[in-house]
Amino acid sequence: MPLKVAFQMDPVEAIDINADSSFRLALEAQARGHSLFYYTPDKVAYDEGRILAHGQDMEVRREVGNHVTLGEMREVDLAEFDVIWLRQDPPFDMSYITTTHLLDRLAPGTLVVNDPTWVRNWPEKLMVLDFPDLTPPTMVARDLDMLKAFKARHGDVILKPLYGNGGAGVFRLTPEDRNLNSLHELFSGINREPLIMQKFLPAVSKGDKRVILVDGEAVGAINRVPAEGETRSNMHVGGRPEPVALTQRDKEICAAIGSRLRDNGQIFVGIDVIGDYLTEINVTSPTGLQELERFDGTNASALIWEAIERRRA
Secondary structure, X not given: OOOEEEEEOOOHHHXXXXXXXXXXXXXXXXXXXXXXXXXXXXXXXXXXXXXEEEEEEEEEOXXXXXXXXXXOOEEEEHHHOOEEEEOOOOOOOHHHHHHHHHHHOOOOOOEEEOOHHHHHHOOOOOHHHHOOOOOOOEEEEOOHHHHHHHHHHHOOEEEEEOOOOOOOOOEEEOOOOOXXXXXXXXXXXXXXXXXXXXXXXXXXXXXXXXXXXXXXXXXXXXXXXXXXXXOOOOHHHOOEEEEOOOOHHHHHHHHHHHHHHHHOOOOEEEEEEEOOEEEEEEOOOOOOXXXXXXXXXXXXXXXXXXXXXXXXX
């Protein structure tokens, strides 16, 4: 049965249609006969008991420079939609968190993907704390002396913002590095949030694997290899995607976390694995669908929509 689908996402006109996972999800929905509506996060509002949005009907096509047709701007009641995609990129700030509270109010009549309650409770770098046996040594702290003690204990570490994304603000601090004080001052001047520090994993030179899970099941992976002279492997900062197979360790990690993701409405998830360690569980706006499809033919978008359609049925 055709579904009424809304995408809450960043400006659709600016996306890279050969890499953007939201575009691939919209294209697959359209091919399955579902209607599409689009709005940006700043256009959603609570109004006397209703959750409203100002947006546009949307049609998409794989045509560079002409990938989207938008209708006239209009106001809609989001409770009238069958499915809403929560797909804006972080930063995971109070603006982002507020949209999850508003979308929460649409349950149970409207299915929001991923479930906003657990997106709010499980931002990328925090859910992994529930699985210390799967992750590298990790500290979340604001206090400089605590961060110094962790660095002294492990020597070579990665320091990054707790709620960042896309590799922004990620620093490697080797045992000889003397920049922790300065970086702490820099981050402290930006916000009041803690930082996350992890033991550096040399295996990152061989790649940072993105494993895609659909309704708690691993469906494939891509490898993201850092550019020459770069620690970060994120594709936003020059990481090179390449095909890779799931290892036994990858499958063990997915088996350990899969049921919690599925039971809490996290239908499309991308986890990051370096060597044998889980480093992030991406639930806010995971990527990798198009790269996986190009590399091994796995249409994860179709698998995601099948999971959604089962839930709606």
